[in-house]
Every structure is written in C-alpha cells, then in structure tokens.
Amino acid sequence: AQSVTQLDSQVPVFEEAPVELRCNYSSSVSVYLFWYVQYPNQGLQLLLKYLSGSTLVESINGFEAEFNKSQTSFHLRKPSVHISDTAEYFCAVRGGGYNKLIFGAGTRLAVHP
Amino acid sequence: DAMVIQNPRYQVTQFGKPVTLSCSQTLNHNVMYWYQQKSSQAPKLLFHYYDKDFNNEADTPDNFQSRRPNTSFCFLDIRSPGLGDAAMYLCATSRDVQNQETQYFGPGTRLLVL
Numbered sequence: 001a002q003s004v005t006q007l008d009s010q011v012p013v014f015e016e017a018p019v020e021l022r023c024n025y026s027s028s029v030s031v032y033l034f035w036y037v038q039y040p041n042q043g044l045q046l047l048l049k050y051l052s053g054s055t056l057v058e059s060i061n062g063f064e065a066e067f068n069k070s071q072t073s074f075h076l077r078k079p080s081v082h083i084s085d086t087a088e089y090f091c092a093v094r095g096g097g098y099n100k101l102i103f104g105a106g107t108r109l110a111v112h113p
Numbered sequence: 114d115a116m117v118i119q120n121p122r123y124q125v126t127q128f129g130k131p132v133t134l135s136c137s138q139t140l141n142h143n144v145m146y147w148y149q150q151k152s153s154q155a156p157k158l159l160f161h162y163y164d165k166d167f168n169n170e171a172d173t174p175d176n177f178q179s180r181r182p183n184t185s186f187c188f189l190d191i192r193s194p195g196l197g198d199a200a201m202y203l204c205a206t207s208r209d210v211q212n213q214e215t216q217y218f219g220p221g222t223r224l225l226v227l
Contacts, residue, residue, distance in 0.1 A: 042221065043203055044156070046217070049215065090155060101156075105155050106154075
C-alpha cells in the first residue's frame with residue numbers, strides 16, 4: 001500500500017533563507033507524486049507534480065522538487081523564501097485506483113522577517 | 114474562470130442535527146471527491162463519484178453519505194453529526210481517473226458542531 005511520510009511537522013525559517021521540506025513515500029506501483037500548498041482557511045492548491053520524465057520539477061513561484069527513486073524521496077526546496085510562503089505544505093502520492101491521493105501529515109512552513 | 118466552489122465556507126450545526134455541504138464545479142470533470150481534514154491532520158478521502166458511480170472508502174462512517182444529482186453538483190450529507198465530525202471538508206474534482214490527472218480542490222467548508 002502507498003504511504004507518505006513528511007519528516008518535519010513544522011519548519012521555521014527567516015525570510016530570504018533557503019528551505020527544504022522533506023517527503024518520503026512508499027509505493028509498490030508506478031509513482032506519481034504531488035506537492036500541494038494550503039494557506040490558512042483555504043483549500044489545497046497544486047504546487048507541482050511528478051508524473052514521469054525529468055526528475056526535477058518546478059513551480060511558477062520558485063519551488064522545485066526532485067524525485068529520487070533510490071531514496072524514495074520527493075523533497076521540496078526553495079532557494080529564497082518570502083513571508084507569503086507561510087502555509088501548510090502537503091506531499092501526496094497516488095494510491096490505488098480512481099486517481100486517489102494519499103497525503104502526508106503536512107509541514108507547516110513559518111517564514112519570519 | 115473554471116473552478117470548484119463550496120458553500121457555505123463555514124457551517125455551524127448542532128449535535129445530531131443533519132447537515133448538508135455542497136460542492137459545484139464548472140470544470141465539467143467526471144470525478145468528484147470529498148475529503149475530511151481534521152485540525153493539523155492530512156486530508157482523508159471519504160468517497161468519490163466517477164460520473165454516477167459512487168465509491169465509498171472502507172473506513173468512512175455510515176453517518177456520511179453523498180449525492181451527485183448531475184455532473185456539476187455533489188453533496189455531502191452528515192446524518193447525525195457528532196463532535197468528532199468537526200473538521201474542514203474539501204471537495205475536489207479530476208477530469209478522469211487516470212493517475213496522471215490533477216485533482217482540483219475547492220476552498221473547503223469548515224464545519225463546527227455544537
């Protein structure tokens with residue numbers, strides 16, 4: 001069965017510093033991985049996804065994630081964070097049929113001035 | 114803009130009083146999902162519709178039901194809400210059920226049970 005582990009529940013960081021949010025997955029089938037962001041009292045927004053091809057995927061707002069099959073990881077990185085990046089970040093893997101998503105517990109990114 | 118809409122954004126109900134949450138979409142997607150997200154936890158899939166076919170997760174309580182009268186609308190009915198049902202309820206859609214399809218989420222409805 002598929003599962004996702006987000007190793008850090010909270011990550012505090014200063015503005016303009018780099019950040020890495022860690023995600024490890026377990027899957028016995030083809031791997032499709034996603035990062036979603038959730039701002040306070042809002043729904044989830046897709047940040048980026050890995051389906052196939054290049055193992056490095058990028059989002060439009062400066063985040064990137066690298067699919068590492070040998071380490072079963074899909075860590076999210078940004079070289080310089082902004083206050084507006086403060087949010088909850090969820091890593092997810094496709095689980096079973098019907099396009100189901102299995103989410104990790106989430107990582108709360110807090111960017112401080 | 115095509116989108117997933119959830120109403121209301123906040124819903125207050127009383128213990129044991131039936132409540133219905135609604136979701137609509139302008140994306141014309143075949144699949145609609147309902148997730149429950151409790152405070153500081155991951156979203157958990159309750160059930161989904163693939164067109165008119167209803168699929169319940171094995172651990173979804175019988176207290177939760179869903180209706181999809183047409184492609185655009187999907188409802189979540191909680192027959193007898195308990196205090197433990199207080200959560201954010203997220204609706205999502207996807208064009209089809211292939212694994213590469215993206216799920217698009219609505220803003221959620223936060224349910225408070227008094």
